[in-house]
Amino acid sequence: MSFVKKFRCLRITLFLNTHRSLSLCSPTTFSVHSYCQLPLTTLPEIRKRNLNEKVLSTCSQIKSGKLDLNPQSESLPYQLPGSLTDQTDTSTVDVECKKHFCTAEKSQSLGSTSINKWVSSPLVTSSSSFSPSTPCPTTVDLVLTQPPAVLLFKHYASIAAGLSKARLTGLVVSTALVGCGLAASTSMVSPEFLENCYSTTICLALGTTLTSSAANSINQIIEIPYDSQMTRTRNRVLVRGLTTPGRAALFALACTGSGLSLLYFGVNPLVTSLAAVNMLLYTCIYTPMKQISQVNTWVGAWVGAIPPLMGWAAATGQLQCGSIILACLLYVWQFPHFMALSWNMRSEYSKAGYAMTSIINPDLCKRVALRYSIASSLVCLAGAGCSALSLGPWAGCALGIGSLPANIGLIYYAWKFAKSNSNVADGSSAAARRLFRATLFHLPVVMITVLLGSYCSINSGHM
Numbered sequence: 001m002s003f004v005k006k007f008r009c010l011r012i013t014l015f016l017n018t019h020r021s022l023s024l025c026s027p028t029t030f031s032v033h034s035y036c037q038l039p040l041t042t043l044p045e046i047r048k049r050n051l052n053e054k055v056l057s058t059c060s061q062i063k064s065g066k067l068d069l070n071p072q073s074e075s076l077p078y079q080l081p082g083s084l085t086d087q088t089d090t091s092t093v094d095v096e097c098k099k100h101f102c103t104a105e106k107s108q109s110l111g112s113t114s115i116n117k118w119v120s121s122p123l124v125t126s127s128s129s130f131s132p133s134t135p136c137p138t139t140v141d142l143v144l145t146q147p148p149a150v151l152l153f154k155h156y157a158s159i160a161a162g163l164s165k166a167r168l169t170g171l172v173v174s175t176a177l178v179g180c181g182l183a184a185s186t187s188m189v190s191p192e193f194l195e196n197c198y199s200t201t202i203c204l205a206l207g208t209t210l211t212s213s214a215a216n217s218i219n220q221i222i223e224i225p226y227d228s229q230m231t232r233t234r235n236r237v238l239v240r241g242l243t244t245p246g247r248a249a250l251f252a253l254a255c256t257g258s259g260l261s262l263l264y265f266g267v268n269p270l271v272t273s274l275a276a277v278n279m280l281l282y283t284c285i286y287t288p289m290k291q292i293s294q295v296n297t298w299v300g301a302w303v304g305a306i307p308p309l310m311g312w313a314a315a316t317g318q319l320q321c322g323s324i325i326l327a328c329l330l331y332v333w334q335f336p337h338f339m340a341l342s343w344n345m346r347s348e349y350s351k352a353g354y355a356m357t358s359i360i361n362p363d364l365c366k367r368v369a370l371r372y373s374i375a376s377s378l379v380c381l382a383g384a385g386c387s388a389l390s391l392g393p394w395a396g397c398a399l400g401i402g403s404l405p406a407n408i409g410l411i412y413y414a415w416k417f418a419k420s421n422s423n424v425a426d427g428s429s430a431a432a433r434r435l436f437r438a439t440l441f442h443l444p445v446v447m448i449t450v451l452l453g454s455y456c457s458i459n460s461g462h463m
Contacts, residue, residue: 016368025346031428046350065134108450163220163235164213164214164255165246172212172307173205178447179311179326180204190317191350192268204314210259213277217252221245225354226291270313294357297338305331325383325399327418332379333443339365340436343430367417369435373414378409380446398453399446406445413438 180201183189195198220227220238224245227233237243256279263272282303289296305327312323340360342349343365350357358365384400413435420428 014049040319061300068332069093074166093214102279142165151330159237159243160251163217164222164241165216165252168216169209169212172304173208175304175326175330175447176208176307176314177201177205177310178451179308181311181451182322182326182454183312183315183320186316188316188318188320190315193315200267200314203262204271204311205260207263207267207271207275210255210262211279214252214255214259215279215282216254217248219287221248221252222283222287226354226455229352230345230348232348239247266406268317270319271310274306274310274313278303281306290356292355294355296355297335297357300338301331301334304334325379328379329376329383329446330443332372332375333439334390335436336369336376336410337439337443338372340417340432340439343432367418370414370418372410373407373410376442377404380404380407382410396453398449398456400403402453408444408450410438410442412433 071299127220132242184193206337220236223233224238227236228239234241238245238248248346260276263275281299286296286303287302289299308326308330309323310321313319316323339358342356346356346358346362350359356365357368380403384396401423413431417428417435422430
């Protein structure tokens with residue numbers, strides 16, 4: 001397999017002096033990029049851009065392993081490390097794939113000066129910045145020193161993480177594990193779970209990860225034309241062409257089969273049914289509805305409410321009062337979270353053709369965020385009594401009283417968002433960002449508080 005086929009991109013950042021010799025005073029990095037591919041046909045383009053033939057010679061030597069990468073080696077076709085002189089031409093040439101974006105400053109002629117003369121390349125790990133007065137590093141870190149198998153593994157792992165929406169999947173798995181942990185601390189835990197608690201928990205985590213990854217992959221396949229129009233989603237792997245929809249579909253199929261099998265044989269059929277229903281709800285109802293009606297937010301909220309039900313069912317084999325409280329808490333939490341998120345993305349959602357409440361009825365968007373923030377507090381207070389019966393008195397106090405500061409903070413920021421002037425973009429956008437950050441703080445605080453209360457009840461002998 002050729003060098004360029006093994007690595008996704010070969011980026012060469014060169015600083016040429018007046019004698020057209022290469023200088024180590026600025027970083028020369030050869031790195032792997034998942035942003036684009038560098039086919040063999042692009043190498044002649046280097047010549048077309050009038051680069052020095054030393055570039056091609058250096059590439060050939062690196063590919064063949066003949067080049068000694070020791071900076072002090074005489075065989076290195078660069079100047080010795082040192083500070084740049086006033087006579088040095090600091091033109092920057094960035095060689096990338098022809099098929100991908102080349103900015104105006106990158107496509108300037110060889111003799112012209114780049115807008116950013118000194119670019120602190122994120123690919124360089126030996127130094128954080130470079131300037132005419134900064135001495136060069138004594139070592140050059142090249143990604144090429146990693147084995148090709150490692151680089152290929154990282155590449156495909158990054159694609160899998162992108163298709164899976166790793167952070168969203170992590171949130172889904174964590175809420176399922178919280179439900180399982182709370183149920184495991186009750187007297188209603190099933191004997192089967194007690195006998196195989198570790199293996200069941202692992203199968204629950206892996207099965208939930210795989211089914212969530214499958215649903216997210218299908219979602220991205222459907223939304224390719226819409227994702228390409230939004231700044232937040234245009235860097236997704238399918239939009240960038242890092243993999244094909246067919247391969248993504250195979251990935252989703254494999255995740256679906258393996259995930260449901262793990263849940264069925266490693267946990268129980270009830271959890272498997274909940275996972276299958278959640279996948280269908282997300283891919284077949286919620287995703288198409290996003291272009292049709294603003295009701296999609298209310299439907300999508302149930303997708304986030306089902307994982308704690310799965311966790312509870314994994315430990316008890318049935319759905320009970322405690323699991324319903326968790327599901328309701330997750331359901332109402334998603335409204336202030338998503339309304340705040342969608343508020344600052346109204347223009348992009350509108351351009352992509354999504355039917356969002358923040359676009360169709362901005363005032364309703366603010367009211368919904370405030371209403372469900374209040375509802376979140378009411379769920380905690382109403383669920384305190386039930387939690388005291390099923391999870392113990394400490395868990396009830398934690399849900400009703402311990403979560404009170406987080407609930408008050410959420411209501412406060414939702415109220416500020418609701419009262420912000422929609423005609424003043426900066427004011428309402430800032431209020432939406434503060435509310436969004438408050439929701440990110442609220443959910444883990446409430447979950448951790450309830451978990452601590454539950455285990456305090458166990459240790460105090462009230463279970």
